Amino acid sequence: MEANLRHLAAYAAVARAKSFTAAAAEMHVSQSSLSRAVAELERILGATLLERDTRNVELTAAGVETLRVAEQIVSAHRSGMKELQRYLLGDSGVVAVATLPSVAAVLLPRVISDFGRQWPRVSMRIMDGLEQVVLDRVLSGDADFAISTVGSGSSQLEHRPLIRDRFRAVLPEGHRLTDQEEVTWEELAAEPFLAVGRDSSVRRLTDAAFAQAGAEAALAAEAGSVATVGGLVAAGLGVSAMPALVLPLLGTDRVVYRQLVGPVVDRRLDIVVRARRTLPPASVRFLDLLDGLRSDDRGLPSGVSWAA
Known part of the structure; x- marks a missing residue:
């Protein structure tokens, strides 16, 4: 069938109002254009939808069913266009x-x-x-x-x-380096070092910092997650270095953080x-x-x- 939205919207307006004059006023179009749209729809469907005389417009049985379907389609189109407008304005969708x-x-x-x-x-x-x-x-x-x-x-x-976040030394409570306000990368390298895996950006940056300081860390253990590293530090098994944004993920309050210098790394x-x-x-x-x-x-x- 070749019926389009224009045909269906025009027919629905006339069928609801049971008047070409009232429907034309509602849609701000001429009465003749509505008559042509309804006549085209009847031709396309091969059915009489409206019985009209000089005073009244009545729906046939086919007209009642066509109105039901037309209102569904027109309503879905209107709803879809509103949703599209919200999307294009950034008021809906997924980030x-x-x-x-x-x-x-x-x-x-x-x-x-x-x-x-x-x-x-x-x-x-x-x-x-x-x-x-x-x-x-x-x-x-x-x-x-x-x-x-x-x-x-x-x-x-x-x-x-x-953003930038600065690397901090991560130390177990009571560790000798906690007596200092600042810890150097060289001092950290002298301790058993607990690192995250090599596929982590944190590991890449800590390795680069040790190299810049001219120090080689004594790797005690390597873990896949920063929470695991935090647990190992809290257990006193070594020290680590983490950027500030990572520290809340360590999952323990039994560790101490100190400024890392020589070099300062962001x-x-x-x-x-x-x-x-x-x-x-x-x-x-x-x-x-x-x-x-x-x-x-x-x-x-x-x-x-x-x-x-």
């Missing part, structure tokens, strides 16, 4: 973000809460993982953007700095998007809100700052 676990657990909750109050129709999809997994999510299109360290980078990705976290890709409107709104928080340091842990 898909890939990020490191520390960002997902420490930085994003407040932003998501503020965002949800302003745009309650938008849902969040958070995919946390290690650096390369996070960046691959953006490249594959699974994520609209990422908040991550970037490593060697890629010509397929564009990034801009978001981890930079960027907003990362796929090059030459237009972000969904809701994601643009989310990133605008995130950028708007730069003037407000509330909610940032000690040792974390907005990047220039």
Whole structure:
């Protein structure tokens, strides 16, 4: 059948009003154009829908059923167009973000809460993982953007700095180095060192810091998660180094943090998007809100700052 939305909307208006004159006034069109649309619909369907004389318009049985179907279609179209408009304005949809676990657990909750109050129709999809997994999510299109360290980078990705967090020494309670306000990387290297796995950006940065300090860490153990490293430190099995945003994930209060110097090392976290890709409107709104928080340091842990 070749009936289109114009035919169905015109017929529904006439059938509801039982008047071409009233329906034309409601739709702000001429009565003749409505008559042509209804006549075309009857021709397409091969059925008489309205019985009319000089005064009355009555629906046939086929007209009653056609009105039911037409109203469903017109209502669905109207609802769909409203939803599309909300999406295009950024008032609905899904924000898909890939990020490191520390960002997902420490930085994003407040932003998501503020965002949800302003745009309650938008849902969040958070995919946390290690650096390369996070960046691959953006490249594959699974994520609209990422908040991550970037490593060697890629010509397929564009990034801009978001925050910096400073590395701290992570020590067991009562350790001799807790008597100092600052600990050097060289002093840390002299202790049994507890590291995260080599596929972690934290491991890459700690290895680089030891190399810059001209020291070689005495690796006591390697674990896949920072929470495990925190537990090992709390048990007195060694020391570690973590960026400030990671510290809340260590999961124990039996560890002590000290400033790390010689050198001072910051981890930079960027907003990362796929090059030459237009972000969904809701994601643009989310990133605008995130950028708007730069003037407000509330909610940032000690040792974390907005990047220039």
